[in-house]
Amino acid sequence: MKRLLAWICGLLSAIGITACDYINVKELKPGVSTAVEVRERFGPPHMEWRNEDGSLTWEYSRQPEGIECFMITIGPDQILRSIDQVLNEGTFARVERGMNADQVRRLLGKAASSQFFALKQETVWEWKIDHGEASGGDAVFFTVSFNTDGRVTGTGRYTRYRGR
Known part of the structure; x- marks a missing residue:
């Protein structure tokens, strides 16, 4: 059942419906969750960046109707490092x-x-x-x-x- 919910949330987020983001963010654990689990929950990223340390950052924008953009960093070991919602005052100031x-x-x-x-x-x-x-x-x-x-x-x- 949990796998079905993850699949449905991944499908919905891939087409821009963000109701499952709250659940996904809560259940994914930095240092524990894998890249495969992130993709199962969020779907394929809209953009992927390679970082100097060998990690990858995946973009999951909820624009134009949503108000969030998640930048999810995956380490070279394929383990989730961080999930950041970047549409905030701190990022705007940068x-x-x-x-x-x-x-x-x-x-x-x-x-x-x-x-x-x-x-x-x-x-x-x-x-x-x-x-x-x-x-x-x-x-x-x-x-x-x-x-x-x-x-x-x-x-x-x-x-x-x-x-x-």
Whole structure:
């Protein structure tokens, strides 16, 4: 039964439904769980990065409708090292002017959307970071702006107000 639940959660998360993330994160144990168990629960990663120490970091973004992005690090021994939900104030503060798009993707995962603004000659990526529970139903987004050289020029946030 537990294996069936893990399979269902993996399938749902692969298509962007995150109801099982809470269960998956609680049941996977750094230092104990294996890479195979992570894949069974979360499905295939959206992106994979090789780290200098031989470990791998797998990206599991829940954008555009979710408000989370999990970066899961697997050691060279195929044992889970860490699970980090990176859409948070600490990670946002690490985005700096001059970073390129790959560096930002590595920090925050795939953006919910990207839009080019011709008059300003900039591209803006955005991540949904709050469904709006705290603001009466209005979703909140974190943004990163890039110049035409693909370098960060700034960050921000905005609230998408619903008609009332």
